[in-house]
Structures are given as structure tokens and as C-alpha cells.
Amino acid sequence: MTGALTKERATTARxxxxxxxxxxxxxxxxxx
Known part of the structure; x- marks a missing residue:
């Protein structure tokens, strides 16, 4: 959950x- 959220958030707002x-x-x- 945290990994997916962090990866998506980092990729979207990087x-x-x-x-x-x-x-x-x-x-x-x-x-x-």
C-alpha cells in the first residue's frame, strides 16, 4: 500500500x- 502510493505519487508529482x-x-x- 505504502510502496504503491509512494511510487505513484513520486512518479506523478516528481x-x-x-x-x-x-x-x-x-x-x-x-x-x-
Whole structure:
């Protein structure tokens, strides 16, 4: 469940996800 959700989420929001997160808090979404 977690693996599939993480893989789908990372693949879908990979270019815009880390970019926006890096500016906000990289260890926040990655750890949470």
C-alpha cells in the first residue's frame, strides 16, 4: 500500500513535487 502510493505519487508529482518541496522543506514531505 505504502510502496504503491509512494511510487505513484513520486512518479506523478516528481518534477513539480521536489521543486516546490525543496523551496519549502525537503525533509518535511519526505519524512512525513
Amino acid at each position: 518534477p513539480s513535487y521536489p521543486a516546490a518541496v525543496k523551496d519549502a522543506n525537503p525533509p518535511a514531505p519526505l519524512g512525513q
